Amino acid sequence: MSYKNSLIVHADPKSPIAEAYRVLRTNIQFASVDKPIKTIVVTSSTPGEGKTTTIANLAVTFSQSGSRVLLIDADLRKPRVHKAFDLTNIHGMTTVLAEQRDYKTCINKTDIENLFVLTSGPIPPNPSELLSSNAMKKFLEALCNDFDMILIDAPPVGVVTDAAILSTIVDGTILVVSSGNVEIDAAQRAKLLLEKVNAKLLGVVLNKITKENQGGRYSYDYYYADDYDNEKNNNHKQKKKH
Numbered sequence: 355m356s357y358k359n360s361l362i363v364h365a366d367p368k369s370p371i372a373e374a375y376r377v378l379r380t381n382i383q384f385a386s387v388d389k390p391i392k393t394i395v396v397t398s399s400t401p402g403e404g405k406t407t408t409i410a411n412l413a414v415t416f417s418q419s420g421s422r423v424l425l426i427d428a429d430l431r432k433p434r435v436h437k438a439f440d441l442t443n444i445h446g447m448t449t450v451l452a453e454q455r456d457y458k459t460c461i462n463k464t465d466i467e468n469l470f471v472l473t474s475g476p477i478p479p480n481p482s483e484l485l486s487s488n489a490m491k492k493f494l495e496a497l498c499n500d501f502d503m504i505l506i507d508a509p510p511v512g513v514v515t516d517a518a519i520l521s522t523i524v525d526g527t528i529l530v531v532s533s534g535n536v537e538i539d540a541a542q543r544a545k546l547l548l549e550k551v552n553a554k555l556l557g558v559v560l561n562k563i564t565k566e567n568q569g570g571r572y573s574y575d576y577y578y579a580d581d582y583d584n585e586k587n588n589n590h591k592q593k594k595k596h
Contacts, residue, residue, distance in 0.1 A: 360407045360438050363414040364466055372411075378559065379415040385526065385556050392498055393524040394556070395428075397508040397517035399544035403532035404561040406434040409507045417469035421502040424461065426472045428520060429509045430481035433474035439464055446475025451489050457497070470501070481509075486519045494523060512544045521553035530559045 363372045385391060396409040406429075413425040426447060427435035436443040441462050450457045450472075462471045478484055497504055506524065508517035521527040527548055531541045541558075548555055 361410060361414055363411045363418070367418075372415075375411045375415045378412060379419065382526070382528075382556060389525070391525045391556070392502070393494060393504045393506070393526075395506045395508050395517060395520045395524050395527045396530060397511045397521075397527065397544075397548075398530040398532070399512040399536055399540045400510050401432070401513065403510070403530050403536060405510075405530040406438060406507055408528075408530050408559055408561060409505050410435065410438045413469055413503075413505050414466055416503045416505070417466055420468065422468050422470075422500075423503045423505065424470045424472060424497060424501040426504065426506045427474040428485060428506045428516065430474050430477055430484065430516065431509055431514065433477070435471060435507055436473040439471050441471060441473055443473045443475065446473035448475035448478050448484065450475070450493060451484055451487065452478065454489075457493065482515050482519060485516050491523055510544075511547050512540055518547055518551045518553065521548055522551050525554065526556040527553045528556050528559060530561050532562050533560050534562065 362369060363375050366372060382391060382394070396405050396412070398405040409425065413423050417423045425435060427433045428447060429435075430448060433443060433446075435441075436446075439462070445455075445460045447460075449455050449460055457472065460472060460475070462473065464471055484490065494504070506520060508520050511517035511521075511529070517527075529541075529544055529548065531544075545555065545558075
């Protein structure tokens with residue numbers, strides 16, 4: 355997949371897709387009343403569902419609202435974030451964790467105001483062990499002192515355990531599901547895997563929906579299901595139209 359021109363929110367902020375991301379940002383901001391959500395993992399059930407594009411654009415929307423945002427590529431198997439922002443991936447998160455380097459020397463400032471990126475760095479032989487280490491937890495705690503919002507791109511939860519591990523140390527998790535490309539069983543299994551580790555599932559983004567055949571003027575790309583409300587009423591789902 356090519357990530358060229360994938361930052362739609364930045365390139366075309368008035369588009370309906372950009373507005374969809376802003377609605378998603380608003381939903382996240384109001385997802386928790388008692389404790390502000392500051393660290394979020396974004397994952398998918400299988401590869402190719404658009405999680406990297408989703409998290410990259412979400413990061414832009416948060417930065418546009420004035421928040422100091424750090425986007426971390428924690429997909430230590432097939433990193434993609436650096437491609438979306440046209441960055442090198444020589445040093446990154448694995449450099450910080452494995453070599454105990456000061457993370458400030460590895461963070462990239464983007465052309466977008468308030469938005470910073472920490473690429474994955476060299477792919478390690480033990481991704482899961484690295485992500486579940488005490489060093490990772492302390493690293494994330496330290497970052498919270500420097501940034502208002504930290505978004506973490508994780509591998510598909512239905513393929514490897516990395517996303518499930520990360521979901522236990524963050525404030526919330528978002529599951530991206532590609533409409534028409536992923537079996538319902540796979541999506542349900544991904545949700546179950548997150549629930550088994552007591553992940554705080556903020557919601558599901560149903561990606562790549564089109565309504566061209568319904569006579570609409572625009573295509574509608576995102577569906578956001580708030581799982582906090584679903585816990586109160588399993589039949590309650592909220593659909594946002596953009």
